[in-house]
Amino acid sequence: MSQKFAAPKGVSEYLPPKSNVFDRIIQTLKVPALAAGYELIELPIFEDTELFTRGVGASTDVVTKEMYTFEDRGGRSLTLRPEGTAGVIRAVIEHGLDRGSLPVKLFYQGPFFRAERPQAGRYRQFYQFGIEAIGSNDPYLDAEVISIAYQGYRKLGLKDFELQITSLGDSESRAAHRKDLDAFIAGLNLDEETRTRALKNPLRLFDDKREEISSSMSKAPLLLDYLNSESRENFEAVKSALDSLEISYVVNPRMVRGLDYYTGTTFEFVHNGLGAQSGIGGGGRYDGLMELLGGSKLSGIGFGLGIDRILLALEAEAQSGQLLPGELKYIDLYVIALGDEARSKCFTLVDSLRKEGFVVEQNFGDRSLKGAMKAADKSGARFAIVLGDSELQSGSVELKQMSNGEQTSVRLTSLAKTLAEKSSGL
C-alpha cells in the first residue's frame, strides 16, 4: 500500500522555474541593505515561547491563536517564529551587540510560521526579508529604513504599490488618544468578540473590513491628531527626509499593524494588484521592545517584507507571457557528445569550462542528435557544440549561436576564449 503524501496545509512551495524568481527577489532585496551597511544575522527557526508572547504582545492574534507551539524533550515550550524582530532583539541582547557602535544594522531572511486559515497571499509557512536598525531614534534612520525597502521593490521592477505611513507617537500621545478612543468605542454597538478585542487594543478596530464597523469607525478620533509636539516634529522630520529622496507616500492615520511593539513611525507597502492580502511589507519603530525583553533602553526600527506576496505582486504586474525577473535560467553553452570516446572527452571539457566560470550543461544518455539539439534549445543555452568522432579527429568544433543558428569553427583549445568573446558581444 503506497500512500501519496502531500505538503502540509497552507505552506508555500517554490519549484523551478518560479523558484528562480524567489531566489532573485531575495538577492535583489539584499542589495540596498548591503549598500547601507546592514549585515546578515542568521537565527533559529524556533525560540522560547515567551519571547513572542512578551515581545509580540499577548493581546495579538498572532500570539493568541496563530502560533505553532510545542514542547521539546526537556519540557521547554518552544514556538516556530511567527515574525523576525523579537528574535533579532533577543540575539542583540544576548550577545551584547548593542555594546559596539550604534546603530546595530542587521538583515535576515527565512521562513516564518503562523497557523492561520490559508488564502491568497497568506500561508502557514511564509518567507520574509527584513532589516533592523537598533540604537538610534534619529528620524533620518527611519527614512533610511523605509528607503531600503522602497529601493528593493523598485529594483525588482514593481511599480503598482503605495507607501503608507503614520505615526503611533510616544506613550504620552497614545495615552491621551486611548482615553478618547475608548470612550468613543464604548458608545458603539459591537458584538461580544469585537468588544473584547477592542479592550485589548482599540486601534485594531480601524482595520476591520466589516461594513458596519468600518462605517462606525469613520468618525473615531485619530491618533495622529493627538501627537504631542515632540512626536509631531519627529514625524514631520521623517516625512521631509522621504521627500528629499523623492519617495512618495500617503499618510494613512487609520493604518494598524498586527504586532503590539510598534511606536512612532509606522509604515506599510500596499500593492494594488493583489487580493485581500495586499500588504507586501511593513514595519516601524519600536521604542520599548528592547527593554521589554530585558535589554537596555534602546529604540529600534525595522521592516519585514513578504517574499511570497512580492512574487504574487510581480506576477500581477507582468504582462501575460512576460517572464518574471530571474525566471529564465541562464546557460552559456550546451555540449552534445556523440559516441563513447567523445563522451569521455566532453565530460572533462565541460568540467574545465565550468571551472573557468561558464555555465555549461551537457546531454546525458543516448539521444538522437536531433533530440539533443532540441534539449539544447529548450535549456535556453546561448551556444551549443556537437562533439563526435570527426571533431576529435580535427580538434575543432562548430560553435553554434542558438539565437540565429550561425556556426563558427573553433579550435577546442581556444573554445573558452572564443566563447567569452562571443558572449560579451551579446
Next chain:
RNA sequence: GUGGGCGUAGCUCAGCUGGUAGAGCACCCGGUUGUGGUCCGGGAUGUCGCGGGUUCAAGCCCCGUCGCUCACCCCA
C-alpha cells in the same frame, strides 16, 4: 473559528436532459546518413479526490468525508 466556490491525464480544462473518458499545451519517438525553434505523423499517461447510496447503467443524481481555493476574523 465562520461563509462561498471547486475537485476529470504532468498543466489548463471540456464532458449535452445519467449509457461506461476527451481536447489543447507539455513529454517521448519518427519524417532515411550528425544539428533546435515552424509543420506533419505516431506514442505513453487517468482506480473522473475518497467512501457509501439510488439506478439495468453514475464523471454526471443523493449523502458523507478529505483536499484545494477565495473571502471574513487577522495579517507579511
